[in-house]
Amino acid sequence: MPKTEVILIHNVVGLGGESDQVKVATGYARNFLIPHGLAIPLSHGNKRRLEVLRQRRAERETKDLNAMAELGKSLSKVTLTITMKTGDDGKMFGSVTAGTIADALKTQLEVSLDKKKIHLEKAIHALGEYEVALNLHPEVKSAFKLVVKSANPLPEVPAAPAAEAPKTEKRSRFGRKPAADAPAEKNA
Numbered sequence: 001m002p003k004t005e006v007i008l009i010h011n012v013v014g015l016g017g018e019s020d021q022v023k024v025a026t027g028y029a030r031n032f033l034i035p036h037g038l039a040i041p042l043s044h045g046n047k048r049r050l051e052v053l054r055q056r057r058a059e060r061e062t063k064d065l066n067a068m069a070e071l072g073k074s075l076s077k078v079t080l081t082i083t084m085k086t087g088d089d090g091k092m093f094g095s096v097t098a099g100t101i102a103d104a105l106k107t108q109l110e111v112s113l114d115k116k117k118i119h120l121e122k123a124i125h126a127l128g129e130y131e132v133a134l135n136l137h138p139e140v141k142s143a144f145k146l147v148v149k150s151a152n153p154l155p156e157v158p159a160a161p162a163a164e165a166p167k168t169e170k171r172s173r174f175g176r177k178p179a180a181d182a183p184a185e186k187n188a
Contacts, residue, residue: 068136085150102115
């Protein structure tokens, strides 16, 4: 199968990033990449354009890295509170997922963050405090504190005075009272 070299103009999943020079099947380049504006054929004129694309990509990546590092520093100082509905025993209805946390960040702190950047081992199913890890950039890792509270207050158990419990009669498993003066049966 003949191969041709192209210069990618945009990131293509599984193939490469902007300004990468890649070898692909001729039909793939001719029928998909070039018509959709994802790549340009490799030629002498386009090689000069390659340097401009590389410079633009480097500037964008540096800008993204700096923005994510700054976001990571500011989020590490934040405590996010999420309220969930609970039952009378304090057990949550539902769970807190990465999507729930991303929505809470957007509403409470006005920070738009993709839920894929929030790392949870598993969904949170209990009330309490948690440390949530963030993978903001391949080179930027951060974490923040998450507090999961109950939307409805838990009922308080009144402290009753220590009263003696009423004595109950002991009965056998058949519902009869044991005979106090009956001799114990011996199994011989």
